[in-house]
Amino acid sequence: MVYTPSKGPRTLYDKVFDAHVVHQDENDSFLLYIDRHLVHEVTSPQAFEGLENAGRNVRRIDCTLATVDHNIPTESRKNFKSLDTFIKQNDSRLQVKTLENNVKQFGVPYFGMSEARQGIVHTIGPEEGFTLPGTTVVCGDSHTSTHGAFGSLAFGIGTSEVEHVLATQTIIQAKSKNMRITVNGKLSAGITSKDLILYIIGLIGTAGGTGSVIEFAGEAIEALSMEARMSMCNMAIEAGARAGMIKPDEITFQYTKGRPLAPKGAEWEKAVAYWKTLGTDKDAKFDHEIEIEAIDVIPTITWGTSPQDALPITGAVPDPKNVNDPIKKSGMERALTYMGLKANTPLMSIKVDKVFIGSCTNGRIEDLRSAAAVVKGHKLADNIKLAMVVPGSGLVKKQAEAEGLHNIFQEAGFEWREAGCSMCLGMNPDILNAYERCASTSNRNFEGRQGALSRTHLMSPAMAAAAGISGHFIDIREFEYKSQDEGSPKLEVTSEDERELESAAYDHVEPAQPEDAPQDVANDELKDIPTKSNDAPTKPSSSSMKPFLTLEGISAPLDKANVDTDAIIPKQFLKTIKRTGLKKGLFYEWRFHKDDQGKDQETDFVLNVEPWRKAEILIVTGDNFGCGSSREHAPWALKDFGIKSIIAPSYGDIFYNNSFKNGLLPIRLDQQIIIDKLIPIANKGGKLCVDLPNQRILDSNGNVLVDHFEIEPFRKHCLVNGLDDIGITLQKEQFISKYEALRRDKYSFLEGGSKLLKFDNIPKRKAAVTTFDTVHQDW
Ligand SMILES: CC(C)[C@H](C(=O)O)[C@@H](O)C(=O)O
Ligand code: SF4
Numbered sequence: 001m002v003y004t005p006s007k008g009p010r011t012l013y014d015k016v017f018d019a020h021v022v023h024q025d026e027n028d029s030f031l032l033y034i035d036r037h038l039v040h041e042v043t044s045p046q047a048f049e050g051l052e053n054a055g056r057n058v059r060r061i062d063c064t065l066a067t068v069d070h071n072i073p074t075e076s077r078k079n080f081k082s083l084d085t086f087i088k089q090n091d092s093r094l095q096v097k098t099l100e101n102n103v104k105q106f107g108v109p110y111f112g113m114s115e116a117r118q119g120i121v122h123t124i125g126p127e128e129g130f131t132l133p134g135t136t137v138v139c140g141d142s143h144t145s146t147h148g149a150f151g152s153l154a155f156g157i158g159t160s161e162v163e164h165v166l167a168t169q170t171i172i173q174a175k176s177k178n179m180r181i182t183v184n185g186k187l188s189a190g191i192t193s194k195d196l197i198l199y200i201i202g203l204i205g206t207a208g209g210t211g212s213v214i215e216f217a218g219e220a221i222e223a224l225s226m227e228a229r230m231s232m233c234n235m236a237i238e239a240g241a242r243a244g245m246i247k248p249d250e251i252t253f254q255y256t257k258g259r260p261l262a263p264k265g266a267e268w269e270k271a272v273a274y275w276k277t278l279g280t281d282k283d284a285k286f287d288h289e290i291e292i293e294a295i296d297v298i299p300t301i302t303w304g305t306s307p308q309d310a311l312p313i314t315g316a317v318p319d320p321k322n323v324n325d326p327i328k329k330s331g332m333e334r335a336l337t338y339m340g341l342k343a344n345t346p347l348m349s350i351k352v353d354k355v356f357i358g359s360c361t362n363g364r365i366e367d368l369r370s371a372a373a374v375v376k377g378h379k380l381a382d383n384i385k386l387a388m389v390v391p392g393s394g395l396v397k398k399q400a401e402a403e404g405l406h407n408i409f410q411e412a413g414f415e416w417r418e419a420g421c422s423m424c425l426g427m428n429p430d431i432l433n434a435y436e437r438c439a440s441t442s443n444r445n446f447e448g449r450q451g452a453l454s455r456t457h458l459m460s461p462a463m464a465a466a467a468g469i470s471g472h473f474i475d476i477r478e479f480e481y482k483s484q485d486e487g488s489p490k491l492e493v494t495s496e497d498e499r500e501l502e503s504a505a506y507d508h509v510e511p512a513q514p515e516d517a518p519q520d521v522a523n524d525e526l527k528d529i530p531t532k533s534n535d536a537p538t539k540p541s542s543s544s545m546k547p548f549l550t551l552e553g554i555s556a557p558l559d560k561a562n563v564d565t566d567a568i569i570p571k572q573f574l575k576t577i578k579r580t581g582l583k584k585g586l587f588y589e590w591r592f593h594k595d596d597q598g599k600d601q602e603t604d605f606v607l608n609v610e611p612w613r614k615a616e617i618l619i620v621t622g623d624n625f626g627c628g629s630s631r632e633h634a635p636w637a638l639k640d641f642g643i644k645s646i647i648a649p650s651y652g653d654i655f656y657n658n659s660f661k662n663g664l665l666p667i668r669l670d671q672q673i674i675i676d677k678l679i680p681i682a683n684k685g686g687k688l689c690v691d692l693p694n695q696r697i698l699d700s701n702g703n704v705l706v707d708h709f710e711i712e713p714f715r716k717h718c719l720v721n722g723l724d725d726i727g728i729t730l731q732k733e734q735f736i737s738k739y740e741a742l743r744r745d746k747y748s749f750l751e752g753g754s755k756l757l758k759f760d761n762i763p764k765r766k767a768a769v770t771t772f773d774t775v776h777q778d779w
Pocket of ligand 2: 070361420
């Protein structure tokens with residue numbers, strides 16, 4: 001169907017979405033073109049394997065950029081010789097080496113461990129100018145939302161979608177709702193964008209943005225630096241949103257200009273003229289609007305096990321006695337026990353064991369500057385066992401060292417590390433021990449996130465640094481800076497600082513202009529082309545599915561809200577390069593405890609008990625099942641256990657998507673219907689029958705319990721027919737090439753991409769598998 005964007009006033013999200021529609025299917029499913037695809041070692045092995053098995057290629061290596069970040073140790077690389085000697089953990093090493101093999105085989109530009117530009121995937125994209133305003137950006141990682149700070153539509157995807165993007169440079173998407181959060185007035189001195197985003201998540205909850213793209217707007221947002229905007233959008237996913245976006249403006253252009261992969265000369269002018277048109281039109285309609293007064297935001301930290309457990313630092317640990325909702329009350333009680341906290345304890349009296357300054361939320365130069373301003377002239381408190389600063393990228397590290405920040409940290413007793421995800425999720429040697437409490441600048445405080453039984457409190461870099469110096473949480477507004485003589489602490493990076501950073505650290509070769517001359521496209525509109533294509537590949541992908549029609553199986557109850565994917569499958573199980581064998585890891589922390597010998601013993605968690613041990617349908621009472629990380633390992637683990645359908649009031653967007661790609665049916669139902677009609681049966685271990693063709697749910701006697709549940713027609717079509725998305729998309733090859741021709745002309749400033757990076761060692765493809773060989777040789 002020809003897609004005709006609305007003629008009326010449109011939002012920033014509408015505009016970027018409209019500009020990328022390759023094809024609209026009959027039912028509200030769109031094929032969107034992807035401008036930028038970032039790849040890392042954890043969520044890509046199975047995707048490359050799928051490509052290889054199906055004999056497919058990476059369609060646009062110039063739109064793809066890979067790096068390693070999650071698994072790598074952050075200790076000094078001075079003596080780095082090879083991955084074999086440097087990465088001690090076998091499974092981590094295997095994942096990193098697998099990525100290295102894959103980028104070589106498919107010719108994907110890659111920043112490996114010996115490359116100065118390596119870093120966290122969300123730090124390097126903006127840093128290189130790979131991320132550009134108005135683009136679509138994806139990555140097999142939920143914090144891809146970070147890139148929305150540029151006014152790009154950026155979101156996390158699962159591994160099946162990584163494979164889809166690699167093969168087709170497109171993604172199948174439904175349109176999200178428009179939500180705007182306007183922050184009026186100015187933030188008070190010392191209040192950072194991290195305080196603001198924690199405040200917002202505390203207000204709207206981790207499901208507050210579900211199904212929506214949030215546009216952050218208003219005076220306080222416009223005043224933020226790019227790095228501060230990135231911290232905001234980074235955590236939009238923690239508010240459940242599909243993406244976060246901020247209108248590109250002069251601050252965005254200033255930040256982007258001169259980056260290695262940013263357009264140059266006339267292409268730059270053309271790009272800026274286009275980017276200036278992207279702001280939300282006056283009178284554009286939002287499905288949800290929230291207004292916040294900046295003056296209300298004070299330093300904010302989390303107390304519990306969800307990012308929504310955010311409180312002003314002046315507050316006290318909440319008391320479950322004051323909560324009526326039984327699900328919320330029991331969640332709060334559990335969080336208090338897990339965090340080892342007593343209700344009503346003042347937050348500022350809570351002592352800290354470790355400090356972590358880093359991550360894709362707060363591991364950029366501005367963050368390190370603000371933490372260093374706090375630390376300068378002080379020493380870590382005696383009770384601090386370890387404090388570490390982990391730059392987001394090699395270039396951030398280089399810049400920080402040029403400014404002498406590493407000396408400030410080291411003199412105070414902090415460890416100065418190499419770039420990586422580090423203790424943000426502890427897939428590498430940087431972890432907390434059981435019961436240790438950490439002041440962390442990362443974005444997730446889920447149970448076990450930084451190590452089994454670890455306790456994470458989220459906050460800004462300045463607040464985490466101050467906690468290290470004081471030994472307990474402290475209000476940064478009352479902290480005694482010793483660096484006043486050198487001017488007040490830098491909580492903001494000026495454009496001058498940015499220029500300095502650029503010239504000091506970004507010594508790249510001036511990239512040549514793209515070779516592809518803009519092509520003549522007669523018409524700006526996409527023309528409808530018959531979907532039949534002669535050259536559509538027919539080989540199945542590795543993930544091809546069985547048709548899903550009706551399912552009759554034992555149902556198991558799960559009386560919890562906000563079940564995150566870290567809980568469904570903890571980080572230690574993500575190191576596999578396969579899609580199978582994850583049964584043991586499902587709800588691992590809930591299903592097992594360690595005995596005196598350190599052996600796993602089963603708990604009485606429902607799935608360990610007969611008859612639910614054989615459950616095929618999971619009935620969840622609380623909202624937001626599968627929130628958090630994009631790990632497709634969550635549906636893989638559920639399927640491996642035997643669960644084939646989940647029924648819950650709502651889901652995390654990425655988990656919901658990922659489930660369909662694996663033939664796992666997630667059904668959304670009203671909470672009251674679940675509690676009244678399904679939970680009584682699940683509590684007895686009774687059977688339910690899910691009838692997908694007729695979209696209804698029956699009991700084992702054939703009585704209809706739910707006469708209709710909603711499911712998007714395209715998703716149903718794929719499940720019922722066991723269809724492989726990639727195969728379907730490749731049949732639309734003509735639409736994709738047509739869009740690419742349009743793009744070369746209208747958005748010519750996007751051409752070139754990562755192909756323009758200069759490498760000392762150009763990865764050589766093992767076998768000539770694509771028509772992109774010429775491109776590859778051009779590097
Ligand atoms: C490993 C990856 C899938 C995951 C994510 O999607 O966010 C990770 O980056 C995280 O922060 O939990
Ligand atoms: S959230 Fe943490 S683990 Fe995930 S990409 Fe960012 S730094 Fe890495």
